[in-house]
Amino acid sequence: MNPALHTASAAERPSPVVADPDRDGSTFGGAVSSELLKLAALRTAWVLSVITLVLGVLVAGSAAFSYQQFTAGTEFDTGEPLQLASQGMTGSYFAMILLGALGVLTITTEYASGSIRSSVTAVPQRSRLLAAKALALAAWTAVVTAAMILLSHIVVALITEPVGMTDVVADAGIAGMYAATWASVVLTVLMGFGLGTLLRSSAGGIVMLAVILFVVQIALTILWSITNGADWTQTLLQLEYMSLVGQFTEAGDGQMPGMEPLARWQAGLGILVWTAVPVLAGWMSFLRRDV
Amino acid sequence: MITAENLRKRYGAKTAVDGISFQLSPGQVTGFLGPNGSGKSTTMRLAVGLDRPTSGSITIGGRPYAQHRAPVHSVGAVLDAGATHPGRTGRQHLRVLAATHRISRGRVEEVIELTGLEAAASKRIRGYSLGMNQRLGIAAALLGDPAVLIFDEPVNGLDPEGVRWVRRLARQMAAEGRTVFVSSHLMSEMAQTADHLIVLGRGRIIADAPLQQLLNDDGHRVLVRTEQAAQLMNALSASGVTIQHRDAESFEITGVDPRSIGRRALEVGAVIHELTPLHSSLEDQYMKLTGEHVEYRSGALHTAEAAHPVEETRP
């Protein structure tokens, strides 16, 4: 080989820079922190979270106040701390729809803006991307919901006699009810996320979520009354999402008279199924469809 | 570095990419040309796994993009300027992408500086101009210092300074040994940037050749000036040869190479004082190549253009 020639051709043709498929770099943890950064940069996430906190505490405060003003010491006063605390949790319904909407929006705003293409280019392993999104979202809303529950509890404990400040851990019934409420909200958020992934539309996802949360129960109740309480309508009513949430938190909400409530684990399983269906369907569609 | 094999993509009844195969080498800029809707963007989306091929494959470094363990270090892609969230700032957008590969904040600042986005980086993307969006897209593509760059119409919306900057960037990246794949409608732009061209028409490859070859490949059009024009024209006429009279002493001839013209002139004793191979511009070549493959044709415009044919240029 002629060394001079070799040098000349080397100067002309640079040594190629090759893409190494096995080079390390992308990690699941990285994807999760990227998703957390996105949430923190999303104004809607802050707005919805703050509204959830404020509404939750206001609702808890007014429930506690009205108990203290009008019920305490009357014949309706059971003095049951669990019942009081669970009335203080009425705000969790707002949390479900507001944070659930955030669940829808975290993915649909990416489609609406086109930033999903940047996201998928940076994390082309789609299951990893979706799991990172779900985890970041769940972490964010878990913290917000926990804060809401804690603040609501403090407000209720401050205002009412029977509920004590330490009952949040000391009273197993109350602690269990809080934990179930917390889990229900986070699962509802994931259901919203699944619906958003499936429908790719903010309006579609939020409407669908609202239908599942509020409309199904009304529709079934109407059906129940026009069929004069047929058994199958009773069964449907018991397996409907919000009634499952009610049975899971054991607040007794959405229970039709004369029905044996499900055990907590059964109700929890029911909620899981309700959540899993849109999440799995969304996941499958995300794997298959073009971005 | 980028290899497509029988790559095909159908959207419903529409075949956007129709079984194309090509290979891009590192160290050069490959231009990707074609009329509107010919499938350039689709091919690029397939390359980074945004769309799934209907059949066939496109790989980078021997593996589909989605199977790279550090995709951002393998490929930097600017597919469309709008792939950002309007509510985020430019810097937040870059940090979000950097986080996926644990790329440092220092590198984010580096690419901001490199793309001249310092002033805009803390503003919300909502307020960005098209050019600022393009620069942000390029900044994002450069984040991972990738081996392969894929730019879909990167100069779209850039000012002249920006156009020159992109051209130099592409050249420099190729000079460093990277694979650079740039799509464009602008022939003039490609003539100055690309080493190699792939021309698409209706989802099929109609040319895949070095730039120089495409320019030369012009059926031997030669300008001849001679004192005995009529005599030489006579001697050269044959089937497959077209002769276009210019003036008393000159004509253009297609179908015979300059060497044969010289010989023939010697035989008939014609005195030649110019014998020039003519190159059409890339623009002409491109029009000729894609003429029959254009899908979306503009309506006829009765402008002065027809009266002023584009000047021939030598590269």
Ligand SMILES: Nc1ncnc2c1ncn2[C@@H]1O[C@H](COP(=O)(O)OP(=O)(O)OP(=O)(O)O)[C@@H](O)[C@H]1O
């Ligand atoms: N998601 C899609 N759904 C349906 N058809 C599509 C889709 N994407 C592209 N097409 C069609 O595929 C064809 C190729 O489109 P593509 O965007 O790849 O062309 P292009 O060469 O990039 O054009 P341009 O120069 O205008 O950017 C077009 O006819 C387009 O209508």
Ligand SMILES: [Mg+2]
């Ligand atoms: Mg295009």
